[in-house]
Amino acid sequence: MFRLDNKAAFITGAGSGIGEEIARSFAQQGANVAVADINFEAASRVAESIGDNAFPIQIDVSEEVSVKNAIADVIAKFGKLDHLVNNAGIGLVGNVEETSLEDWNRLLKVNMTGVFLCTKLAIPHLLSSGKSSIINIASVAGLVGIERRFAYSATKGAVVAITRELAIDYVTTGLRVNAICPGTVYSPFVEGYLRKNHAHELEETIAKLNARQPVGRMGRPDEIAKMAVYLASEEAEFVTGSIMTIDGGLTAR
Ligand SMILES: NC(=O)c1ccc[n+]([C@@H]2O[C@H](COP(=O)([O-])OP(=O)(O)OC[C@H]3O[C@@H](n4cnc5c(N)ncnc54)[C@H](O)[C@@H]3O)[C@@H](O)[C@H]2O)c1
Structure with a gap:
């Protein structure tokens, strides 16, 4: 169940946290994974610990040339691309009055423009693959109000909207x-x-x-990774345009 044998996956922000766990889980299910991160040292550490079916890439998702080069590396290495996971993202605490224009622009550049660029440049390869998928890591902050997350919520709400639009196109x-x-x-x-x-x-x-989630604890990166594996798998063939919450009941309140 949920095997990804011989699939080629490009995972951004995979040098840490949720992206790292997604890279590990994809590889465990048989995929070849490009572990892409702005922090090359972190990407290298993760790729090395996964083994032969992983390789590290340095990427800044917010810079077009960097994304172009990274995708060219993936194609040179794997000969194809089946799955893109837009996971790289940064946070910011602050309400609207506390948010500077500089921070607003920085967040939009990584969390929104990053998703735009990786998606735009990966799509020709994903279409050639025949059966492919994009998995965007958004946030509950894109769905409900979380206090003092003004810019972050804006970017994650955009990722939710982008996901639905792309699914239809x-x-x-x-x-x-x-x-x-x-x-x-x-x-x-x-x-x-x-x-x-x-x-x-x-x-x-x-x-x-912990208390923010009605179940009384925070989630773990591996719990998010399992959903990503499912969404990439053939078992999820009927699943597109879906916004999957994994939040210990937070949005159910
Ligand atoms: N941890 C949470 O509570 C949580 C909740 C909801 C959503 N998310 C989202 O999940 C994703 C991953 O979060 P995480 O908790 O694993 O964070 P993390 O900070 O552990 O990992 C994010 C990775 O992205 C990389 N990165 C940052 N800017 C980049 C750029 N411009 N180009 C390429 N890589 C870049 C970082 O170097 C880092 O390795 C983010 O999009 C985040 O918004 C996290």
Whole structure:
């Protein structure tokens, strides 16, 4: 079930957290994976630990030339591309008044333009594959109000909208497009947020983050990765334009 044998996958932001776990899970299910990250050292560490069916790529998803080169590397290495996982993303804490134009632009560039560029440049190869998929990692912040996540919510809401639009444009081609909206997942992303914003009140803040999910805990990267494997698999052939929440009940309230 949910095998990805001989599939070629390009996973952005795979040097850490959710992307790293998606790369591991895809490889475990038989895929060849391009572990792409702005942090080449992190991508190399992940690719090396996965083994022969993984290789690292340095990419800045927000720069067109960088994305072009990365996709050319994937095609040179694997000869094809079956799955794109748009996972690279950055966060920002702040309400609208606290958000500077500079930070707003930075978030849009990585979280939205990054998805645009990787998708645009990967699509010709995904279409040649015959049966292919794009998996966008959005967030519950794109679906419901999460306090002081103004710019982040804007970008993730856009990713949800992009997912549905793409699914319709390509629905007859064999290319499926879906998104996953995680609730809070304990990853280096969250660790960095805690260090930066709550170093003096770690325990209380972790308790609050746990309580945000009605099940009472944060998610784990491997729980998101399992959904990504399913969405890429043949078993999900009827699934396109879907926005999958994995959030411990957060959006069910
Ligand atoms: N952790 C959570 O609670 C959570 C919840 C919902 C959604 N998400 C989303 O999941 C995705 C992964 O998050 P994570 O928690 O694993 O974060 P993470 O910080 O652990 O990993 C993100 C990776 O993306 C890379 N990256 C950042 N900017 C990049 C760029 N311009 N080009 C290429 N790579 C870049 C980083 O180097 C890092 O390795 C993000 O899109 C995030 O918004 C995370």
